[in-house]
Amino acid sequence: MTFIKNSITAICMITGALNLNAQKTESLHHIIENIISNKKADVGVSIIGIQKNDKVEINGDKLYPMLSTFKFPVALTVLHAIENGKLSLDQKLFIKKEELLEDTWSPFKEEYPEGNISISLEEAMRWMLCYSDNNLTDILLRLIGGTESVQKFIGNKDFVIKNDEEGMHKDWDSQFINKVTPNRASGLLETFYQGKIVNKIHTQWLYNAMLNNKTGLKRLKGKLPEHVKVAHRSGTSFTNKAGMTGAVNSYGIIELPNSKKIVVAVFVHDTYESFDHAEAIIADISKAAYEYYNKK
Template sequence: MQSVRFYCTALSLMLGSFSLNAQKAHTLTQKIENIISGKKADVGVSVIGVQKNDKVQINGEKFYPMLSTFKFPIALTTLHQVEKGKLRLDQKMLIKKEQLLEDTWSPFREKYPEGNIIITLEDALQWMMCYSDNNLTDIILRLIGGTEPVQKLIGSDFIIKNDEEGMHKDWDSQFINTITPNKAANLLEKFYQGKILNKAHTQWLYNAMLNNQTGLKRLKGKLPANVKVAHRSGTSFTNKAGMTGAVNSYGIIELPHNRKIVVAVFVHNTYESFDNAEAIIADISKAAYDHYNTK
């Protein structure tokens, strides 16, 4: 009889915990729905909280174009190949002038317009992850064997077929590389838990994402200045009708007491101003931070 009572008590506590988590998730879902309500955009969101199975999603299983957020999976694949002995972080790379395309975002080309400079693979990764350099991204992608190794490592709910040069060919080419918000969030969680790379490379990439200088008005936009966010952003063109195809950001937000949450937001086909599109991400990030920071 005593064992039956113990079982019933344990079951009751477990169900109570599930119910409380569900209520908390519902509250955050309502906050996010209020943020995106009435916005001229298709918005996908996935949030992973601090407790086990603590997740919130809106259009979480829908595919959204990645744009430059695909640089995170490329970095994962590159470091994975380093661990397999196929590449070395200190290996030298000659960056030729003809590799530095002009009609693309490239802080590296702005600093070294004549090219013909030798850097290390580690340097190239930093240009990609900290400054979102498109030219260095494509050079790295060619080095690791193209998009296939990235697809193989990351798996399903993710499609990568185009490099940066390919994405600049026409309007539709921007949207070939896609991912679901849930996949993006789960990938980030798996990454920081050390389930993809070894400890040293996990920390290296995490630090690079902490030092990301792009998309600063998105996940970090409305958070306290001292909050650390390891993030990656992505942005498409805006067409003549005023529609921006994608304004994205996903990342890991650090809370007090060594806790972390993951937030992934994809703003697709929006007629909002660019500032307003970024504010959607910032507001969702702030709502998630406030929600979990009070726990």
């Protein structure tokens, strides 16, 4: 009888803990719903917390355009090619002037307008990851065999990549062809930082590069304490004549004070909010997630 009584007590305690956890997760879900309510935007969210099966999602399985967030899976594919002996971080790439296209985001072109310069593959990766350079991204894509190589390595589940940066700039619709679900994006980040995609050295290299990302700083990092480390990638579309911005995205890994990590992925699609307000949606969701899990 004592054994049965103790077993029942243990089961009740476990059930109570599970119910409490569910209530806490639901409360974060509720906070995020309040953030996006009445916003003129289609918002997708996926957050992976610090416990097993701890996930908060809104439109988590809906496909959203990636824009420059696709540079993270591109980087993973390049590092995979390096591990297979096809490339090396220190190999030299000759960047031709004709490869530096006009009318695209390219800090590299601003610094080296004439091109015709040799840089290492590692430097090219940093231009792509830290400064979101579109020209260097396409050069790296050509090096690994195009978007098909990325699709093959990352897989087809909830992930579509067909256009490089030049392709995304052809017309309004072309920028939305590359897509991912928020759940796939957050899951890819989690699998990455757990060291399950590339080796330990390359995992740390890519993580550090994303910590030093200089773009999208008003999004995931925008309302967090300055000391908080965030390894992130952002993506932004054009705004049409009607004032609609097709995509304002950000996903990343946020470090908590207890050395644990959470993953936050937010996709703001077809928004008529001002650009600052669209970025604030992401910042508010990131802050809510950070404060929630920091208290836990």
